[in-house]
Amino acid sequence: MPNPRKKVVKPRRAADAAEASHWRDAFTRYLATECGLAENSVAAYRRDLRRFYEWLAGRRLPNLTVGELAGYPAWLSETQELASASVARHVVSLKVFFRYLQLEGVLNDNQAALLVSRKLWQKVPTVLSATQVEKLLAAPQPGEPLWRRDRAILELAYATGCRVSELSRMRLEDAKLDEGHCLCHGKGDKQRLVPLGRRAVQAVEDYLEKERPRLAQRRDPASTRLFLSSRGAPLRRERVWELLKRYARQEGLTSKLSPHSLRHSFATHLLAGGADLRHVQELLGHASIATTQLYTHVDHSRLKSVHKAFHPRG
Incomplete structure (x- = not known):
């Protein structure tokens, strides 16, 4: 008799998770080997992508429109409570990732290129006397x-x-x-x-x-x-x-x-x-x-x- 408390992973969701993991790994290897980015920069891109895929849950990446993508920065700001600078960095990471997927033939169009970050208010840094x-x-x-x-x-x-x-x-x-x-x-x-x-x-x-x-x-x-x-x-x-x-x-x-x-x-x-x-x-x-x-x-x-x-x- 099946355990009613056991979480059942739907085949589509499992496939999406595997695909997300594959492209995250491929993208970070590309950044490190072909783009020559520093280890810390590659790690930052990977963290940003993990958040993007969290937002993406239930959506099909190749079918996303720029209207739907526009909800991602709003989600980062309102739900994740990220500062404007962090939201802007996530948007930049997404644009680079979509450009990579376009080069790999996964996407026909880079819809993320049309995203515009919210205007950043310049913040004065904390300075000690x-x-x-x-x-x-x-x-x-x-x-x-x-x-x-x-x-x-x-x-x-x-x-x-x-x-x-x-x-x-x-x-x-x-x-x-x-x-x-x-x-x-x-x-x-x-x-x-x-x-x-x-x-x-x-x-x-x-x-x-x-x-x-x-x-x-x-x-x-x-x-x-x-x-x-x-x-x-x-x-x-x-x-x-x-x-x-x-x-x-x-x-x-x-x-x-x-x-x-x-x-x-x-x-x-x-x-x-x-x-x-x-x-x-x-x-x-x-x-x-x-x-x-x-x-x-x-x-x-x-x-x-x-x-x-x-x-x-x-």
């Missing part, structure tokens, strides 16, 4: 587990403006401490040299001398990663983010910190000190200066000084 940064960088104290590593991470993050992913992937050979700079590997494996201040150099040297050798012995003495976990494995970017949040909470700083908070602060403080926007763009590794210009909206002190210096009635 110089005093708050000082408190955060001094938070790892002697006596705490791996405090030298944690202080080196925070000092290096603020000194370079690195993305968290760039920091976690940094290798020993990238830290040119005797030359006072480090090599950052950005998006698309673009490289840039960023100068290091004395305090950052000292913090990293202290970690390399007194903590890292012990950590490396726990797993792989030949490891080339700069920052290691308590077990000697390469430190994940998620762990770097957890450390930042923990020390910020410990010092009573803003709860709105993001993985980019020290990067935002790095850029804003440079502009406040009089740095040229083009130089800040180069240090951050931005492909477009339009991205760097966001920080001119954050740095009100710089704008006021420019207005006072150059406006006839300043």
Whole structure:
């Protein structure tokens, strides 16, 4: 006698699930091998597609019209409660996926190309003051587990403006401490040299001398990663983010910190000190200066000084 509680998977639904899995796997292989995207970018596309197929349930992909697809961004915003920036990214991922399916002959037309993202309101990033940064960088104290590593991470993050992913992937050979700079590997494996201040150099040297050798012995003495976990494995970017949040909470700083908070602060403080926007763009590794210009909206002190210096009635 069949169990009435046992969930019966209809053949059509099972076939749709298998097809979805096949094309997700094929698409992500295409992005990694033929497009040469970084691992994190490929993972982001895969997550976006998983959400799309969740919305797609019960619909046939080849038969979708642009009118039906228009409901997808609305679903992301209203049902999934995603921010405008996240909705826009999902729409871009969908357009790329549909273009791939068109190349593979699965779709005759790319209906997703007609989707228009909702206008994004530019959001001012969370920026710490110089005093708050000082408190955060001094938070790892002697006596705490791996405090030298944690202080080196925070000092290096603020000194370079690195993305968290760039920091976690940094290798020993990238830290040119005797030359006072480090090599950052950005998006698309673009490289840039960023100068290091004395305090950052000292913090990293202290970690390399007194903590890292012990950590490396726990797993792989030949490891080339700069920052290691308590077990000697390469430190994940998620762990770097957890450390930042923990020390910020410990010092009573803003709860709105993001993985980019020290990067935002790095850029804003440079502009406040009089740095040229083009130089800040180069240090951050931005492909477009339009991205760097966001920080001119954050740095009100710089704008006021420019207005006072150059406006006839300043």
